[in-house]
Structure formats: structure tokens, C-alpha cells
């Protein structure tokens with residue numbers, strides 16, 4: 001999920017002529033290099049199908065996927081499905097992340113709460129989240145509630161673990177600075193703990209969001225009449241690989257966009273950080 | 281006046297870090313604690329700062345008993361311990377949140393000026409060198425105008441040149457409000473440069489071995505004969521403190537005898 005970046009780039013430093021590796025790459029080309037492989041493959045496949053060298057029925061050429069995507073967008077179907085999926089992820093993520101932050105903060109700051117909560121939560125975490133689906137369907141029905149619940153559960157654990165772990169590993173030396181200036185418990189949390197855990201909190205929110213997108217597919221597989229996951233199942237049942245690939249591309253775009261939005265929205269909060277900034 | 285009365289500290293793991301420390305430091309006096317590593321210097325400062333509790337004994341500042349962090353006591357740690365998410369100016373003003381914005385800004389600006397970092401006020405700590413970071417830490421401690429300032433080897437990680445310039449910044453700041461200063465160092469020359477008195481400590485358990493007044497005129501000239509002889513005397517006391525107890529005692533006995541004759 002994280003991009004690989006050389007440390008020097010991560011700090012935003014551009015030392016003249018320095019580039020990682022033995023063969024320096026011109027700056028303009030660097031970006032294009034990552035596109036080379038996917039575009040090359042797509043073009044190759046397109047040409048192979050056009051030339052009659054390959055059949056392209058199960059693996060449709062890019063032009064056909066684009067056509068399908070365009071048709072879905074024109075008819076408005078794409079937006080209905082994308083919106084349904086996005087809504088589920090957003091609500092599930094909000095519930096899962098909020099409860100993960102709350103319980104993680106409790107567990108990280110109070111030993112009593114940790115001893116009370118952590119063993120149970122760790123045990124629950126050992127259950128593969130998908131295993132809850134039948135139960136959730138019995139409890140919440142087959143409509144939105146059970147899907148949102150699954151996504152919330154999937155998001156909860158990385159956030160809970162990230163927050164609790166981050167609070168526990170806050171540098172004792174910085175906490176002592178707070179004690180020297182006689183901060184109240186609330187001020188200590190606000191002025192020292194919160195900013196100290198923020199970078200790790202954002203990392204865990206990002207992995208929670210990624211899992212949210214993973215679980216929305218699972219949830220929509222279980223029976224849905226709309227959503228990108230439904231498009232996948234529908235494409236499989238009707239033998240329309242171009243529709244499946246169109247839905248996959250829509251997922252990729254949406255997932256990346258949501259992730260970038262989260263990063264962009266939270267970047268000002270962690271401007272002070274140099275190490276984790278690019279990793280975030 | 282700072283009074284330490286029969287202060288002892290035994291850590292939870294049984295380490296006997298300090299035994300029976302009794303010491304008085306006059307108002308505005310600069311006392312240097314000198315000793316090898318592990319003789320309890322950091323432990324002693326942490327007890328005075330209220331970060332740890334003594335196993336027995338008591339600490340008084342102007343008659344008031346200290347048991348927890350106190351607004352009249354400031355500390356500079358061995359590392360700068362700046363908060364990486366605050367700008368340099370906000371780090372310096374961290375302890376001033378009770379003041380109004382205007383007064384806080386004025387005091388921070390003044391303190392930054394005194395340590396020569398005015399033009400770095402808006403930068404992040406990570407953008408400063410080690411010596412600059414330590415100056416920010418010193419400014420942060422001074423800006424609250426404590427009556428007692430504790431410094432735990434604040435310059436030990438710096439090169440000799442940076443250290444000398446920080447000594448001047450420190451004395452400049454001290455001259456403004458003249459707090460009582462307890463400065464831990466393992467550098468004899470640093471003690472002689474800064475202190476009115478050096479207290480030599482000895483390990484296992486940490487205790488006071490000897491003390492030596494340093495009555496040299498300020499500003500001190502490192503090349504003057506008085507400076508050199510004070511440095512040499514302190515070095516030899518420090519050497520003795522590191523010898524096994526019975527040897528040191530015998531030698532002190534001989535010295536006393538020699539003086540008597």
C-alpha cells in the first residue's frame with residue numbers, strides 16, 4: 001500500500017544529481033517509468049486481440065473495457081453502484097474508526113481499562129471478520145445494516161490496535177516534560193499524547209480504510225442489488241468479463257481517491273514529521 | 281535556599297542509587313555536581329524536580345517542602361526533549377500557557393534573543409542542530425523564571441566549541457534572574473568555568489565525597505593560573521573519589537597529616 005520512497009526524497013530534499021541507485025534517472029522520466037509496464041501490457045494486449053493473435057473473450061482488450069465503463073457511466077448505472085459502495089464504506093469506516101479510536105484511547109491510557117478490554121478484543125480479533133457475516137445477516141437482516149456492521153468490524157481492529165499501541169509507546173521523556181510543567185491529565189492528553197500519536201493514528205486509519213474497501217466487496221458478494229461488488233457478481237453470472245474488469249477499475253480509482261483524500265486532509269496535522277510523512 | 285536533608289533513593293529493583301545526601305545551596309549560587317557515571321547525579325536531579333520520590337529524606341526550597349514538580353523549579357535534561365510538533369517559539373513558551381498571548385510572545389521572543397535563536401523562532405525542532413536544540417531547551421527552562429534551575433549534563437553531547445558558546449549563553453541568562461543552579465557535569469573544566477562550588481560524588485551507593493569552592497572572578501579566563509590550579513585540584517579530588525574507599529580514606533588521612541605538619 002505504501003509507496004517506496006528513498007529517505008532523501010521522503011524529506012523533500014533534492015540534492016543536486018543525487019538519485020538512489022547506480023543509474024540516475026532524469027526527473028521527468030521517473031514518473032513515467034511507473035506507467036510503462038501497465039500501459040505497455042495494455043497496448044500489447046489490445047494489438048494482439050486486434051491482430052487476431054488472441055481471442056479476448058475471457059480477457060477483453062482495454063478498448064472494450066473502456067467502452068463498457070463508458071456505457072455504464074452514460075446510463076448512470078456506474079454512479080448508482082459506486083455511490084452505494086461508497087456510502088457503505090463511509091458509514092462503516094466512520095463507526096469502526098470512531099469506536100477504534102475511543103476504545104484504543106481508553107486501553108492505551110488506563111491500565112484498568114486495558115486489562116478489562118484488551119484480552120476480549122484480542123480474542124475477537126483472532127476471528128476472521130468474514131466469519132461474522134452469517135450472524136450479522138441473522139441479526140441485522142440482509143440489507144444495509146449487516147453490510148455496514150461487517151465493514152465497521154473490519155475497520156475497528158487496525159484502528160484500535162494502532163491507537164492503543166501508539167499511546168503505549170509515547171516517549172516517556174516527552175511525558176516528563178509535561179509533568180515538569182504540571183499539566184493536568186486532560187492537558188497532558190491534549191498537548192502531548194494526542195500530537196505524539198497522530199502520525200500512527202493516521203497510518204492505522206489508512207489501513208482501516210483499505211480494509212473497509214476489502215470488506216465492502218465481501219459484504220456485497222453476500223447479496224446486494226447494487227454496489228460495485230454487485231457488478232462483479234453480476235458480471236460473473238452473466239459471463240461479462242468486461243463488466244467485472246470495469247468494476248475492478250472503478251474500485252481501484254475509488255480506493256485510491258479515498259486514500260489520497262484522507263492523506264491530503266490530514267497532512268497539515270503532521271507537517272512537523274519528517275520520517276513518516278511519505279510513508280503515510 | 282535549597283536544602284537536601286539525608287536524601288536516599290533505592291529503586292524498585294533494589295539499586296541503591298543515593299545514600300544520605302545532605303547539601304545546602306545558597307540563593308543564586310551555582311553548584312556543580314561532578315562524578316563518574318552511575319553515581320546518582322541524574323537520580324538526584326529527578327528527585328529534586330519531583331519526577332521521582334526519595335526513599336527517605338527531604339528536599340526544601342526556601343523552607344517549602346518539594347514532593348512534586350513545582351513552578352519554581354526548572355530542569356534541562358541531558359537531551360533537548362523538544363516537542364517535535366511545536367515550533368521553536370512554541371516549545372520555549374510551552375510552560376507559559378497561563379500567561380496572556382501578548383506577554384507570552386514577549387517573554388518567548390526575549391528568551392530566544394538571549395540564546396541567539398530569534399531568526400529560528402518559526403522553525404521545527406528537527407531543522408535545528410543539536411546545539412541549537414539544547415539552547416531552545418535552556419530557553420524553555422529559563423523563560424518561566426524558576427528560582428531553582430537543574431541542568432543534567434546539558435552540554436555533554438556537544439563539541440567543545442559549541443559547549444563554550446553555550447556556557448556564555450547560560451551565564452548571560454543566569455545573570456538576568458539569578459536563579460539557584462544545580463549543574464551536573466562530568467567535565468571538570470565545565471564545572472570550574474561555571475560554578476561557585478563543585479560537589480564531587482561517588483558511586484555505589486551515590487553519595488557526596490567532597491566539595492571544593494571555586495572563588496574565581498567572573499568572567500573566568502581559562503588560561504589564568506587560578507583557573508588551572510582549581511581545575512587540577514578538582515581533577516585530583518575526582519580521581520580520589522574513583523579509588524576504592526579504603527585507599528582514598530588512607531590518602532586523605534595522609535593529606536590531613538601533611539597539612540597538620
Ligand SMILES: Nc1ncnc2c1ncn2[C@@H]1O[C@H](COP(=O)(O)OP(=O)(O)O)[C@@H](O)[C@H]1O
Nearest residue numbers: 291293295297316317318319320321322323324
Ligand atoms: N529507573 C531506574 N531503575 C533502576 N535503577 C536505576 C534507575 N535509574 C538509574 N538507576 C541506577 O541508579 C544508579 C545511578 O544512576 P544515575 O542517577 O543515572 O547516575 P548518573 O546520572 O550519575 O550517571 C545507576 O546504578 C543506575 O543504574
Ligand SMILES: [Mg+2]
Nearest residue numbers: 321322323433
Ligand atoms: Mg546521568
